[in-house]
Amino acid sequence: MHYHFVNLKSTAVCEQVIKAAVSLISAAEIPLNRLLYFISTIPREFTDYTGPLRATVQKWFLQKKDCSEMNNLLDELIDFPTTFIKHTWVEGSYLYDDEDVGAWEGEAQRWARTLVLVTLEEQHFKQIFSFLEKCGDKLSENSPAREYLYIKFFVIIISLIEELEVKKKKLVHQNNTIASGGSDMTDGLEHRAINEKLAKSLLLVLENMVAFSKQSCSVFWLKNKDNMDLPCSVKGKLGGPSQRRLATSITSSVLQSIWSMRCVSSVVTWCNHYTSDVSLHSAFSFLWEFCWEVIQHSTYATETGAELHLAAYEALVYVLSALSTPAIYHFLVFVEPKQLNGDVKLPLDFLATTFLGNINSLLTNGVLTRSRRAVLMCWKWLCVDSLLSISRCCDENKSQLKSLGPLFSDSTLRTIFLDITESLENAGENSVVSILRCVRSVLGLLQFNMSHRNLSSLGISYEMMMQLVKSSWILHLSCNxxxxxxxxxxxxxxxxxxxxxxxxxxxxxxxxxxxxxxxxxxxxxxxxxxxxxxxxxxxxxxxxxxxxxxxxxxxxxxxxxxxxxxxxxxxxxxxxxxxxxxxxxxxxxxxxxxxxxxxxxxxxxxxxxxxxxxxxxxxxxxxxGTEEALQSGKLFLLKLLDSAVNDNDLSKELYKKYSSVHRRKVRVWQMICVLSHYIEEDIVEEVTSSAHICLYRNNLPAVRQFLETFAILIYLKFPTLAEKQLVPIFHDNEMRQQALSSYVFIAANVMLHSRELSAQRNHLNQLLPPIIPFLTSHHHSLRSFTQLLVHCVFSKLWPILQLESSEEPFIERRCFQDLRQYLAENTDCARLRVSIEGFLDVFDPDTSGTPSGIFTARPESSGFECVPVSVLERVNNFLNDVREELRDCMIKDAATIKNEDLAAGKHDQEDFEKTITKVSQDFQKKIIPQRDSEQASSAIMGNNDISRLLFEIEEDDGTFNLAVESRKEAAEAVRQSQQELIVMASLVDRIPNLAGLTRTCEIFKAGLLAVSDMGVVQDKQFRLISVTAEKWVPMVEVPVESVRTFLGRKRAEGYTVVGLEQTAHSVALDEFVFPEKTVVVLGREKEGIPVDVIQQVVDVCVEIPQLGVVRSLNVHVSAAIAIWDYTRQHRARRASSQSQFPPQ
Structure with a gap:
């Protein structure tokens, strides 16, 4: 059976893989090493505590077909440490290198992860802990038993501790379940019980570990070690990780020493979390002594001696990491500042300077190779990071110290700082985090020293900071x-x-x-x-x-x-x-x-x-409320407003929906709304001036609604400005309709949301009268929008108007009362209100200018930049729906009237045909849609009222949609069916070309036009060029990546695919005969049709003969020529066919 494992990245993929594994095979049937490897390929976040696939994997691992299967698998998992550590001794079998140890570590980590995943039962861990105690006891023997390979013993302990540490962090990090006592409290308590039992077991063998480590570490201090022959695997190595340049026998001893020190450090840290025992103090003393011995050790002038010293620094990394753990306080007595003959002695200060002197000497003496110096550099900064972090350990254990003063002198910290800046540019990628942590620690300690001594400066100059910044930037850029x-x-x-x-x-x-x-x-x-x-x-x-x-x-x-x-x-x-x-x-x-x-x-x-x-x-x-904060807010507000008014992109009036310009406009006005709270008397005139400029410009509703919100917030904050600035705007007869809609919305909300009754009454008296005329506006959207807002004002503020008791003229009171009644009871007005129910109540002056109000989705959010659908957009959508209903009704009425006319008699039929002929003849010349549509509508429908209605709607909206519908109805009676010509324009992306193509296809009655994005027909520039052609030509969306599939399908339907392209074998257009069922493929501007499309799905390429120097035509021009030639050929064929077979 073959097993294929992949690095799984998706929950859905992982879930499907595990389901497949569960259905195909029992976990007990898979060899343990392969099963562990399979589980290790599942990303941890899916199987760790609270992971979505944790229960599934547990169930599969523990499922059984008979009573023995599951027990055997779990027994194998529990016996793994025994089989892993046990070793059959043969001559030379104690020799190993980093690659061997790395493989053992990976195997142990996979085991530990799976063990903690599938079981936390105390009885299972008890067997493992018992074996570890038994194995640890044999460490004390003068000649350790050959049945165990002790480096594997250290590997298994470290792997188990690290996995349980991961589990502990997950329990604390996610929902803090242990402290909160939630539903998973039992799991947390079980985990802690296991951790405590492990700590007790390890504490029993800690003394033996320390003794074993002392003996093993003697290899670091070997004297008179001349250079020895290196293994071939080291001599011939061309790449990959840097290998130790030591003889194989010494490499094995060095690795055992490093792992023994690493294990002691991990065990000390772990036990310190769960127990306090006097034996821990002796272990800390050993670790502290080891630090000094490594740091003060002199390097011998041979490569072997330097490699041994490098290995000692590697072990020191783990020791210092353990000593810098915040929860550890046993060794604080060693690092606490001491008074000696009136002077303050800083043990850490001397330790750090000695360390830097010796390790820098080892780096610069030229004995180590370049790759090994890079490794030593990595250990150097990990050690310095841990040394500097000891201060954090002291800070968290203040109660254990006699006094908490500086642990490092300023001079030492500046020495470290200068060493860092010199090393940053050349640091390896493995050293990035540690060296940057050193920077952070040094600056933090300098700040502590400064505050402790009441100094005013860190003592780091402008030039030193510039060097640090530029060096760190070079380091950042070097990371892949x-x-x-x-x-x-x-x-x-x-x-x-x-x-x-x-x-x-x-x-x-x-x-x-x-x-x-x-x-x-x-x-x-x-x-x-x-x-x-x-x-x-x-x-x-x-x-x-x-x-x-x-x-x-x-x-x-x-x-x-x-x-x-x-x-x-x-x-x-x-x-x-x-x-x-x-x-x-x-x-x-x-x-x-x-x-x-x-x-x-x-x-x-x-x-x-x-x-x-x-x-x-x-x-x-x-x-x-500070002056600095207030001035910063004002400065940023004015900066953004200036950009909104003058920036080339942000000031555009013509832009595509959902384009980058559209997005940037939304973002800038969202932020300006947040900054509205910073407006004060000194800048309000400048702010409103910029706002009015932007309100007057054309903008899409998603942008305009934030402009409106901003203006409303200003006028609510400065009520006297509302009448002063808005009333002249309402009286400006040249004001754009779109801007007027916004100002009506602003005024209505200012009236509705004024906090003081006097201000609200004043707003009603000053702002409502100039809004009333817009109820009769010829602009349909403005008229409907104003009706909606005025009704809202009347509904909520009618009592404040006090018309019943006012002394206003009788006719004025009656007008307002009747207007209120009409807006409330009229069927169409009611339908409009129902369609946007709840949207007018969305605006809240207390939240609309806050981050939570702007970036939290509101009702029917568009999903675009957290932008809700605006009220005006809802009104326009409603009106468009009503217009569509009206068009459908009128088309049906026109068809009914036409049928009645056809049944009326031959005389009426002849008149009808004459009318159709006249309309058809009009289409062959310059088309004037309004004139032609009026004639067609009158002739067909014979209803002057409907004609007048069409004319009013055209004038109202500035469109000719209904007239074109009527013209189409008249023309379809005499026109032939669409040509079987498909124009593939998905590779064309410029809007003017697409709009021109649409217009050309409509004129020549193409059967279908394919574009990459149907959203282009909503673009304002497209509409200006296409002049409603998109409403009459069939269009379909074919994304660029689907072009070949679409063309292949059309070939299967009998179409011939013709590429309009200059190629080595292309046919001249005037020599090519177009089949009736043809797809014309247009290429990208400048680039043409992709080679793979030409080779795979194009039947023939056609080119337009050219006489000039420039070797290409505009894609729209080329397409128009080809479409016309297709039309010319088929018109000629139809004419020939009709002459041979005249109608009977």
Missing amino acids: KRRIAPIAALLSAILHPSIFPNLELHEANEKGPGPLKWFVENLLNEGSKSPRTIRLAALHLSGLWLMYPDTLRFYMEELKLLALYGSVAFDEDFEAELSENHEARFEVSMLAQSPDREFTEVFINTELYARVSVAALFHQLKSL
Whole structure:
């Protein structure tokens, strides 16, 4: 049987694979090693605690066909450590290298993951713990038994501890189930019980482990070790991981020493979490002594000696990592500052300087090869990171210290800082996170020292910061992949809270922008290609700007970039990496906190996150009430308004729906709405001036509704401006109808939502009268929209009008009362209100200018940029539906009248045919739709009332749709059927060409026009050119990727596929005879028809003979020539056919 394993990335795929496995084979029938490997290929987030496939895998693993199967499989899993560690000794079998150990580690990790996945029963773990105790006891023997390979013993312990640690973090991280006592409390308690029992078992053998490690580590201090012959696998190696340049026998001893120290460190850390025992203190003493021995050890001037010292530093990484664990306080007595002869002695200070001196000497003495120096560099920064992190351990154990003062001197910290800046550019990708953590720790410790000594500066100069920023940027660019942990570490290190308030680092000078400004500019520019970079940058920067709002004035362009940011790329691995990778989660937790974490976290895995973060930032800043925050908000508001008015894209009036311009317009006005709270008396005139310019321009409803919201919020805040600015607009007879619709909506909402009764009454008196004339507007949408809003005002504010008791003239009161009654009871008005029921109540002045009000979906959200469907758009949709109903009714009436006329007699029939002939003859020349449609309608329907109605509707909407319907009805009686010509234009993407093609196809009666996106017919530019041709020519949407499939289907239906293209074997158009069933394929502008289409689905290529120098025609012109030639040929054939067979 063959097993094929793939790296599974999708829940659905994983679920299907596991279902297939369950249905095909029992888990007990699969060899254990293959079963463990299969389970390891399933992504952890699917099988870890609360994973969606956890229960499925458990059930499959534990299912049984008979009583023995499951027990055998579980027994194999429990006996795995025994079979794994046991070793049959033969001569030379104790020799192994890193590759061997890596394979053993992978095998042990797969076992530990599967064990914790399928069982947490104490009886099962008890057998494993018993074996580990038995094996650990034999470590104390002077000559350890040859039946065990002890490095595998260390590997199995570390793998088990790491897996249980993952489980523990999942329990705490997801829903905090242990603390909350939820439904999974039992699972959490069982897990803790297992952890405690493991700690007790390991504590029993810890002393033996320490003794074994002391003995094993002697290999690091070997003296007089001359260079030895290297294995062939090392000498002949051309690539891959760097291998130890040691003899095989020494490599085995070194690996055993490293793993024994790693195991002791892991066991000490684990046991310290669950128990307090005096034996732990001796273990910590051993680890501390080992640190000093490694750091103070002198390197011998041979490659073997240098390699042994490098291996000791590798072991030191795990030791320092254990000592820097926050929960550990046994060794604090070793690092606490001490008074000696009046001076303060800092043990960590001396340890750090000695470490840097010795390891830098080893790096520069030239003994190690380049690849091995890179490995040592990685261990160096991991060690420095752990050393600096010990301060965090001390901070979390204040109660255990006599005094909490600086653990490192300023001079030592600056020495480390300079070492970092010199090493950044050349650091390897494996060192990125650790070296950036060192930057963060150094800056944090310098800040602590500064506050402890009441100093005013960190002691890091402008030039030092610029070097740090540029070096770290080079390091960032050198990384091949944009992982979460390195990006977050870069942000938290360079944009550190200790240096961010320093305005000098943001301000521009004669040399250019300050270091931090330079860094942010480059980061956001690079982030335009990386969604996760921009997302993490928005998270960190918004948090820092909230803490230090006086820095915002330096970042107006960057804020605008974030406010308008949007990416079509979806970072589907972001959430998975954050869930799986503890290091990534930790680094993200070190970033500055979001201004509104609960709200913004909803958007963390979407392209909205950057914009939402900026919106939340300014919403929170307003509540601070500081002068810096207020001025920053005003500055940003004016910046965005200036862009909305003057930017080439944002000021466009002609743009396609859902285009990038459309999206950017929506985004800028969403942000401007959030910033409306910053408007005060000093800028209100400038703000409203810009708003009126934008309101007057043509904009799609998705944009216009945010403009309206912004204006409403202004007038509610400054009520006296409403009458001053709106009344003259209502009296302006040249005002655009679209703008008037917006102003009516603004005025109605100002009247409805004014908070003070006096202001509301004044608004009614001043704003309602100039709106009333629009109830009679010739513009259908404006008229209906005004009716809707005026009824809403009457319904809610009628008592405030006090018309019954007013002294107004009787006729005025009667007019208002009758108008109210008409709007309330008229059937058509009622239908309109029902169609948009609830939409007028959506506007809430308290939330419409907040991030939650803007970025939370409202009723019937369009799914586009969190934009709801506007009220005006709903009204227009309703009117369009009513018009369609009217057209259908009138077409049916016209057909009925025509049939009656046909039955009336020969005389009427002759008159009818004359009328049709006249209309048909009119079509052969320049078509004047209005004149022709009137004649056709009158002749066919014989009803002057219907003609007048058509004329009124045409005048009302500025369209001729109903007239064209009538013309079509008249023309269809005499016209022949559509030509069997299909025009394939899916490869054409320019709107003018597509609109012209549509018009040409309609004129020559093409049977079908195929385009890549039917949404193009809604484009304003398309409609201007096509002049309603799209309503008469059959059209179909064929995406570019489906062109070959479509053409293949048409060939199967008997069509000949003709490519309009110049090729080596193309036929001249004047020599080609078009079959009746023809598909004409048009190519892309400039590029033509793709080669694969020509080779696979085109039957023949036709070219238009050309006499000039330029070797190509515009695609629309070429298509028009070909369509006309097709039409000419078939008209000639039909004429010839009719002459041979005249009608009887």
